[in-house]
Amino acid sequence: MKKKIVTLLLALCILGMTAGCGEKKTDTDKTEKTAEEFVLTNEDGKVVAVDVDNLDDYITLGEYKNLEVEESPKTEVTDEDVDSSIHYALLNQYTQVEVTEDRAVQNEDTVNIDYTGYMDGKEFDGGSATGANLLIGSGSFISGFEDGLIGHKKGEEVTLDLTFPEDYQAEELQGKAVQFKVKINKISQAPELTDEWVAENTDYKTVAEYKAAQKESLQKSADADYESQVKSDLFSLVVNSTEFKDYPEDLLKDTKKKVREQLDSMYQSQLGISLDDYIKQQNISEEDEDKALTEQAQNYLKQNLVVQGILNAEGIQMTEKDYQEEEEKFAQLSGFKDAATMESYYSDKTVIKESVLWNRACDVLMLTATVKEKEAETGDK
16 A cells, blocks of 8 residues: 555646646636636735744744755756757658659658558557658667668668567557568758758758857757755755645645646546546555645645745735736746746746745745865766
8 A cells, every 4th residue: 555655646746736747738718717817926026935923833934044064066068069969850850851863761861651550460459640751760669660760761661570579569569579561761861960951940051050049049948957955955955944834725726636636637647547547446545545645736836835934034025917927937937938938838937936936936046055065976977
């Protein structure tokens, strides 16, 4: 039983209910409902992480100044990193160019194929397709399928005798020997990186300009990841040193409900079953379910309680205008053009608000923090 509860908790932990994460829009009606329910400010016109009369009833804030953490060195983007990133983009984000010369399939080609799968001499469900595009080397198909097409030319029909892995997602195919008959309709490859291609497909005129822009973008992303890790580690120190006395009853109840709803949505979208069905399958009792939900809801509330504690301690009262400025900063730190673009990606504005406030509290921690570089272990570069 304990193992099943751990499984439930692990599922709860990946719901995105942490700073910088959120639920991407998938349903218009749901998004509109969320927008209607969202309230940015409290009755006093302030943006807060937790709206309670006396925060001291719930926590005794731990030390948040002059903290010290050790981090791995900052990543310095190299020209090789840039070339690799561009190569990946050419393979996956842009239209492939059909190969006109009479040559065989190579690694990293994209092939258009028709294929039919047979098990015990009969076609099996889900094992056939026509006009499918497959990037060779992507690992999209079972082991041996992609490699089996290398060396064959356009128009050839190839027979592949393969075996599904023992841990394949479809139980009826696990470990089964099968045969695929594949026809290669077309071979394409990544476009060649030239000044002409760059001018036609990007906002830049030359390869040199494009590479320089990509390097700057990658470095900004690496720097943002580093800063996010430092803030996360500093914030964890504050949480660990904070005494949690109680949790606001209404907030805990609402958070448990939210956790349960998101978990149910996750199971239905990824496994095709409801949370209730999963709980029945695993024979999880109501008591154990409530314990797991309560624990995760409390962990979620700890973040907001500590954030509000730091803001209160610093006398930071955020108006709607202040919040909008902080949201713009957070959006750009997260790799978005602006706050409006960030909001277009996520349906839950509450999560965005909590992430913005978390980032503002972490800015406070950074002011007096000491960040030391970890010493490289033997064998590290």
